[in-house]
Amino acid sequence: MTAQSLRETEASSDCSVDVAIMMCTYNGAAYLEEQLESFNGQSFGNWTLYVSDDASTDATRDILADYQQRWGEERLRIFDGPRQGFGKNFISLLKRPEVQARYYAFSDQDDVWFTDKLERGIDRLELLTKETPAIYGSRTRLTDAVGNIIGFSPLFSRPPSFQNALVQSLAGANTMLINQAAREVLLQLPDDAAVVAHDWLAYILVTACGGEAVYDPEPTLDYRQHGGNLIGANTSFKDRVTRFRKMLSGRFVEWNDTNLRILKVMTPLLTHESRITIGHFEVGRRSGLRGRLCELRKSGIYRQTIEGNLSLFLAACLGRI
Template sequence: MSTRIPSEDGTERLKTRVEGLSLAKYCNDERAHVAILMCTYNGGAFLREQLESFADQTYTHWTLYVSDDASTDATRTILKEYQARWGEGRLRLFDGPCEGFGKNFISLLKRADVHADFYAFSDQDDVWFNDKLERSVASLVTRPDSEPALFCSRTQLVDATRQTLGFSPLFARPPSFKNALVQSLAGANTMTINQAARDLMLQLPDDADIVAHDWLAYLLVSGCGGHVHYDARASLEYRQHGRNVIGANNRLQDRVKRLRKMLSGRFVTWNDANVRILRALDPWLTAESRAVLAHFEKGRRASALTRCYELRRSGVYRQTTLGNITLIIAALLARV
């Protein structure tokens, strides 16, 4: 049974009862275990604060699995220090494939050594709110075990010294496969998935071209009949600094930069890679998702008039008015 309770900021929080137990008790029930999946590369400057935020979590049943891509700074030393402090049962360290952050996350997710009920993706330089895992689990335990499910949220943006810069954009339109085809809803650093969603991602071909593992998770869960819960409340401090792999898009200049990337042809390349993966996983897609994907594919390659018609029939959309205007321009210029 689930009930929604108003919180101080006017939003609602989810209070869940599972098999007659309150969430507080469920959080101390060893049956529900979370694997925190972190990929590192020369992240020593901010790593300690992130590790301490794990230690401060109100949800205590977790194990941290780290895949390090041959760091040359203090990253390994820090991780081994915490492993000695917490124990090897709490922190497991592996060597990454050194093929980019997307491949590193997927390789970690596929490791047979990694096993849990839920899987939380983590960056190396953020700071989690202490209820991040609790809120994720509260959402995911309401879904059937057989249904792929994904929790994600907004982020609070901070600079390198953790001074607040604002928040990531607030999205109001519903999560869906039609949205996922043209936009990643949230950062992987906010995402937690269940075992059924992990099973989907385990079907990925070993040679798959991974654009971004967060976008891929959203595509697969939504396209295969799963449930995506987007929490309008931030769940972590997303640190903005000179070495961010992707970074935020809350400022006008950030959005203009992404628009330029889209119109440059990079969006076409990304969609090519995503569509190849979706075609490889066609047996797991729902009938509705296959139909949407068929219109989307036809619209990407057709002449101008047919292109606009088929993309409209596909129903794809982005989360904001500006994003949809950008999508229309990209469609007209054959940049989808």
């Protein structure tokens, strides 16, 4: 079923498809209006925007209030965030009982969505059964602060899987769309869980529980690169060197520790295959060089690029995994 035919059936409550757009804001006034207008221009129109603002001190709340007045409170709802970082803010928004839909889209405050972003994601996920946890993500087009195109995020070609998710995030949260079954998985997260990155965690948990991850090689939005980015595109040589240094410094070990603690809590939801992968991964991390390489190979972990796999191998050799 295409998004066009879905829109034709929206009059029936049993067949309607709706999307909850979830956006977390913090001092985002500079680019917020352009993003809001890109929502308004979506070819798929049955959406509601839910915003969790983490105590902005600029004009962010004023802009949101203005759009809420124009669109109506049923189209735009605003909440106060937990003030514990962007990852926790998104998870807290996802867990709000007021947020109800068939699909859920994560959004940044400073991007610009292509007009068919929601439509394309819905078309892909509608091919799967609603009982299957599913997540859709795409490549992004990169722009500078004023909107000039400066490149694209890396193009991945290897299949999405839990073995990939365990050591690499596949797509940015700003491109992601998840279904209700995937949301049910994420709702099982403990409230006090430490979150490295909500996009990476969503990819890990959905695939660990036997769900489907769909990667779209075509961009769905302009990802603005500017001085206020919490997380940039990491595409330049300097960015890659910085990321590699973090890996060697032990940061990657800390991230894996955090994700594995969450997976341990979520064990009852994991597939048998995922548990085997985790077992080899954990034993390998605790073993000497020879055993480490052997167990990590048995785990099946991989990254999407040759460069990424070389850095993963070096990290394994140095015990930084």
